[in-house]
Amino acid sequence: MVERTLSIIKPDAVERNLDIDIKSFFKKNGLKILKSKKVKISREEASEFYKVHQTKPFYNELCNYLSSGPIIVMILEGENAIAKNRQLMGATDPLKAEDGTLRKMYGISIDKNSVHGSDSMENSKIEIDFFFK
Numbered sequence: 609m610v611e612r613t614l615s616i617i618k619p620d621a622v623e624r625n626l627d628i629d630i631k632s633f634f635k636k637n638g639l640k641i642l643k644s645k646k647v648k649i650s651r652e653e654a655s656e657f658y659k660v661h662q663t664k665p666f667y668n669e670l671c672n673y674l675s676s677g678p679i680i681v682m683i684l685e686g687e688n689a690i691a692k693n694r695q696l697m698g699a700t701d702p703l704k705a706e707d708g709t710l711r712k713m714y715g716i717s718i719d720k721n722s723v724h725g726s727d728s729m730e731n732s733k734i735e736i737d738f739f740f741k
Contacts, residue, residue: 614735616724619677
């Protein structure tokens with residue numbers, strides 16, 4: 609089934625100018641980039657975006673980090689795009705991510721893991737609407 613999902617190139621990867629490499633990686637692996645834009649979100653916007661995690665101990669650090677610099681938000685489309693994107697990103701912790709995944713290649717740490725992707729059909733819609741109203 610053709611799906612759409614949100615992908616974010618996080619501040620650490622934008623700062624290292626990895627956006628072209630990451631976008632190429634998605635395209636080479638069968639995902640189309642429908643829309644893409646560079647934005648800088650406020651701490652409040654990051655809090656709203658990550659509100660699903662607000663009870664978790666890493667919530668504040670996550671919000672501070674996402675709002676710490678420019679990010680690139682994209683709508684990806686393709687066959688089973690949500691699962692495909694999750695597979696291409698790899699495990700949250702780059703040390704545990706499989707070889708050949710984005711987080712293994714570019715992630716610095718569990719916090720600065722370079723990319724975000726929606727984890728479900730429901731969250732994909734919410735996240736796309738958040739950035740592309």
